[in-house]
Amino acid sequence: MTVREYDLIVIGGGPVGENVADRAVQGGLSTVLVESELVGGECSYWACIPSKAMLRPAAALRAARDVKGAAAAVTGELDVAAVLARRDEFVHDWDDTSQVTWLQGAGIDLVRGHGRLTSEREVTVTGADGAETVLAARHAVVVSTGSAALLPDIPGLRDVQPWTSRDATGVREVPASLAILGGGVVGSEMATLFTGFGIPVTVIARSGLLRGTEPFAGEAVTKALRDAGADVRTGVEVERAERDAGGDVVLTLSDGSEVRAAEVLVATGRVPRTDDIGLDVVGLAPGSWLDVDDTLRVRGVDWLYAVGDVNHRALLTHQGKYQGRAAGDVIAARARGRAVDDRPWGAHVATADHAAVPQVVFTDPEVAAVGHTEASATKAGLDVRVVDYDLYWVSGASEVADHYTGQARAIIDEQRHVLVGATFVGQDVGELLHSATIAIVGEVPIERLWHAVPSYPTISEVWLRLLEAYGRPSPE
Structure with a gap:
């Protein structure tokens, strides 16, 4: 040979x-x-690229409906077939x-x-x-x-032929309803996607959504999903799965209740x-x-x-x-x-990838985070101060949407006077993230950040507001 x-x-x-x-x-x-x-690989054909291609149309529609003048021009609903066709273009029909x-x-x-x-x-x-x-x-x-995708050891789950993330991002026909196991990034994004498609969605997340991020991030996404009609169940887990005579999946939960859906997506880990x-x-x-x-x-x-x-x-x-x-x-x-x-x-x-990992979750609202959360910083033994700011009060945010809601959090190491973590929740906050990443990786002193002047009126003005909330040291 x-x-x-x-x-x-x-x-x-x-x-x-x-x-x-x-x-x-x-x-x-x-x-x-x-x-x-x-x-x-996975990202190009079954993960990042197709999922974001499908999530964007609904996000654009929501954004237009929240701006007076543009809202009046929105007269129809989401064209699901066109969304899937757009996905196909992005993945080159899997070629x-x-x-x-x-x-x-x-x-x-x-x-x-x-x-x-x-x-x-x-x-x-x-x-x-x-x-x-x-x-x-x-x-x-x-x-x-x-x-x-990790398939948890739940009796009957394999037999119902559950979806993984590949099935969700590669969907050809949207099911009549969908149950999602897991409240991480994949589960939260797919819940946002299929709720936007207008079908009943049930999310079963024992520990809540987006665990590992700041609590307010998961709470904001949970509220938005529920406001959009999704059923988000926390504090419970699936004990058994089976398909009934009509072909629906029946999930028996630990509290004795049942969830029925045409398909079930497993998003519980990798x-x-x-x-x-x-x-x-x-x-x-x-x-x-x-x-x-x-x-x-x-x-x-x-x-x-x-x-x-x-x-x-x-x-x-x-x-x-x-x-x-x-x-x-x-x-x-x-x-x-x-x-x-x-x-x-x-x-x-x-x-x-030790302490400065940036990530954007393309839910409604978006979640963008890098570095430590308050909990992880405390666990790491850092002496930190947490600074929060409501994005509603940032002039640039009100230009983006008439009813903007969102929050920013900065985690500052009080010993070194540098940023070690940042989390943003709100429309279009993903574009704020790299500035935070640079500040953390570069260990830019807080005193120097005062001289990084944000443009007005943009959402980036939140950096000034965070610094004002933190306070400038008095001259010695």
Whole structure:
């Protein structure tokens, strides 16, 4: 059997794997990408891109209805068929031709099929026709296979053939009703989406919505969903699932009540796609998360790296791409015998996923957060001050919507006088987030932030209001 040799093998052709491969090629390494589905991965075809493409029309409609003058022009309801067609355009009808063309232009080879580690620095790829291709890496192998939906161990749940996030974002026909298990980002966004489609939606979230964010964020999304007609049930969990004679799913809850829906979406967490990639070759348990250092190298295996969801550091596309760029640079440097700058501020290491992870949740209202919450800062032992501001009182917000509601929170480290966390809730707040991220990552002193003057009238003026609420130190 012929063995094809490369400097680097990347298993997984999503945006994270693409970034690893691209940086490695730029560093002078020959690189091959192994992909069993579509080049571009989960984000491009089943997650970030299609979900946001479908969420935007309803958000635009809500925004227009909350501005006098524009509201009078809105005479119809959401065109669901057009929304799905828009989604199809964004995912190119699930065709990855353009992504493959990009790979070719970047000098990255592609082998389609399922890749498994079969020896040290060796990956065997099994194609759809059963044919095997053996790849050997001179320097490194990167695992970038992502994660899949977790299916909880609830009696009868597998038998009812529940939806995962892929089914929800790839929906062809909107069901008559939908039950959603889980109140995290996926559950909350999909509840927003399908409520916007005008169908009955029931959300079952034992610990409430968006746990892990500031409490006011989950409370605002819960209220908005209920105001839009969704049934949000908290403090209960599903004990049993079955389909009745009419085909509906019947969920029995821990309080004795029942929920009926045409379909049920499970959004209760993620598991790594590492169960069938040959981890036993390196003495690791199949199906496990991969523990890595800040250079993204798997601990204990000097030639194996793991980037993106599989290392469980931050299950977000932008953080995975950041890791991918760092890993590609590290692998290229080590392959060339160059020293790797592994200091916390070094160019070759990934540290932004420790305490400065930004995320926008595209619910109604939007939730944008980075860094610590009040609870996490307190748990970390930081001496912090919490500053809140009602976005209603920001002039730019009233320009955006006639009935704007929202809240901003800044978490300030009183010892260092720097921002360590920020959360914004409200329409269009996602565009506020990068300024907070820069302030946190750059450790910009609060005194310097007074000189970062926000433009007027924009929602960004909230930065001035937060600083005023915090108070400027008196001259010594």
